Amino acid sequence: MSDPEETQLEARLAEQEAFEPPEEFVEQANVSDPSIYEEFEENWPECWEAAAELLDWESDYDEVLNDDDEPFYEWFTNGELNASANCLDRHLDDRGDETAIQWEGELGETREFTYAELHREVNEFAAALRDLGVEEDDVVTMYMPMIPELPIAMLACARIGAPHSVVFAGFSADALATRMNSAESEYLVTCDGYYRRGDALDHLSKANEGLGGVDHDTSTVVVDRLGDELEHELTDDQHDYDDLVTEHVGAEVEPVTRDAEDMLFLMYTSGTTGKPKGVKHTTAGYLSYAAWTSHAVLDVKPDDTYWCAADIGWITGHSYIVYGPLALGTTSVMYEGTPDYPDKDRLWDIVESYDVNQLYTAPTAIRAFMKWGSQYPEQHDLSSLRLLGTVGEPINPKAWKWYYKHIGNESCPIVDTWWQTETGGMMITTLPGIGTMKPGSAGPPLPGIDARVVDESGDEVAPGEAGYVTVNKPWPGMLRTLYKNDERFINEYWQEYSDPDADDWVYFPEDGAKIDDDGYITILGRVDDVINVSGHRLGTMEIESAVVGVEGVAEAAAVGGDHEMKGEAVYTYVILEDGYEEGEEMAQSIIEGVEEAIGPIARPEKVIFTPELPKTRSGKIMRRLLEDIANGEELGNTSTLRNPEVVEDIAKKVRGD
Ligand code: WT7
Secondary structure (H helix, E strand, C coil): CCCCHHHHHHHHHHCCCEEECCCHHHHHHHCCCHHHHHHHHHHCCHHHHHCCCCCCCCCCCCCCEEEECCCCCCCEEEEEHHHHHCCCCCHHHCCCCCCCEEEEEECCCEEEEEHHHHHHHHHHHHHHHHHHHHCCCCCCCEEECCHHHHHHHHHHHHHCCCCEEEECCCCCCHHHHHHHHHHHCEEEEEEEEEEECCCCCHHHHHHHHHHHHCCCEEEEEEEEEHHCCCCCCCCEEEEEHHHHHHCCCCCCCCCCCCCCCEEEEEEEEEECCCCCCCEEHHHHHHHHHHHHHHHCCCCCCCCCEEECCCCCCCCHHHHHHHHHHHHCCCCEEEECCCCCCCCCCCCHHHHHHHHEEEEECHHHHHHHHHHHHHHHCCCCCCCCCCCCECCCCCCCCHHHHHHHHHHHCCCEEEEEEEHHHHHHHCCCCCCCCCCCCCCCCCCCCCCCCCCCECCCCCCCCCCCCCEEEEEECCCCCCEEECCCCCHHHCCCCCCCCHHHHHCCEEECCEEEEECCCCCEEEEECCCEEEEECCEEEEEEEHHHHHHHHHCCCCEEEEEEEEEEEEEEEEEEEEEECCCCCCCCCHHHHHHHHHHHHHHHCCCCEEEEECCCCEECCCEEEEEEHHHHHHHHCCCCCCCCCCCCCCHHHHHHHHHHH
């Protein structure tokens, strides 16, 4: 950075706190009239017809919102439609030969599906699933990496009215079994393996191990991703994907008419207790909301090449790789591998090769790019980019500015989108053609979204003060319940701030935040026992039960500690049973135990052995204190503890003195 002009620019950028959307962007934006905020407010809930209009309906809905049985809201009541028809069939006339999915494998091979081709294979696989016995409302589990057969299987399920439940391929065999048991899912679609950093990974053995833990009969479809690279054998209740599709070549399956409120899919996510929550999303509300936010926030147009670099195993990929972009008839890019293989410019190479117009990724990835250095993006022509997005955790202003300058060339708006598995789609973010951007702050709630920052009694906090996010009105993409557990649904999300006697229902997402005097919301992070590792949600209880499952462990606490790249990392504090020895070997078996129970993403960064955990007089573990210790922060008053003396001992161990 010897060039003085460059240094000056850098200094200006470092100080700048507000960025206006580039004029060129505004001129072409899907949404650019600021009156949309007022319009939606005045015309609520009918404003949501704007989302419904993005879909094709078999029969019209009677009512936009039915709130007779709060908080079990219904959207677009009595409307009928099919999600697969909306993502495929209706595009065939105009866009049949346009690319729907542009896939790139880690080794560089590519596969392209036009809408017509995708439609054909989805039909064939839908016919195959039916032949296997899948009926409407049967939950089909998918345990697959980023290969085209995953969205194909999802859309095939949607076509026949079978909800899918996608389990992230990086999750463990145990996690798969837990989710299949919980959903009573009798069908699994998986694959033999996939590539990671150039190595062929065996995935089927893990899937099979998981199936061993499923307590009912199952049938499985296995995609052959690796060919000769990995020999695999199928059992009697396992079918080869290619064989099935070949057997059904040319088959056409009429899309099943689904009610607006019929379940489109289940997605398991972590919560406060050890048991993952099966978040239920519906056909019309979810799909219209995914389409609307893709249109308004990501500015997706049919002719775009749009790339969300998330994994379909998470909600981000469901909404913004599969359903939103395909409902809008655009080209959605899918990449199988890691961003640093074969080199650290892989993403920029993909942007350049396909002329990507929008890139949607996570702060953890942006921090990695920043660390690797700007020489990697500089090797590529990124001028096709028009918009950038981030999601998953707060983005610090430094990373935001790096993204803005080195990827967006100071000419792409950035949308910092706050939302959750439960919300189905984005909730708080600037609209890229309207809002001033303030690095680090997600922005105002979207039009029609009544998100607030409140104190413990539900009153809005003064600007600058910390409080909690609440959502005070329902929205189409909201979860409808937790699978077969209405009670837990109410307890988890509607307990804190609602007043049922006054018919006042308030959704609590369990995030802390601040609000500025101009209504911009800065998210501070989770306030429950959930850790956000690289934008992925992990429950401390899930990790703790995995640690306690390791032989020799008596008790454990897991907390999130700040981490430069991952945002948060897992710290585990462990008490051993008598007769077991603290040390490297034990730490290793704890790490392996967690990886086995949950998956490598939950791998503890540190295992700290201690004879006791800090507890309140009533015996509750003081997690906040353990977090402060992990972060090397000043420890506050510990006098309310039953055992204050352990705190300093633990802190010493973490500091390594
Ligand atoms: C939690 C939801 C939304 C899809 C990916 C994660 C955090 C999400 C942001 C953001 C600050 C964010 C919140 C939220 N989060 N986006 N832009 N700024 N925090 O979905 O696994 O359901 O996690 O991620 O804490 O509650 P998820």
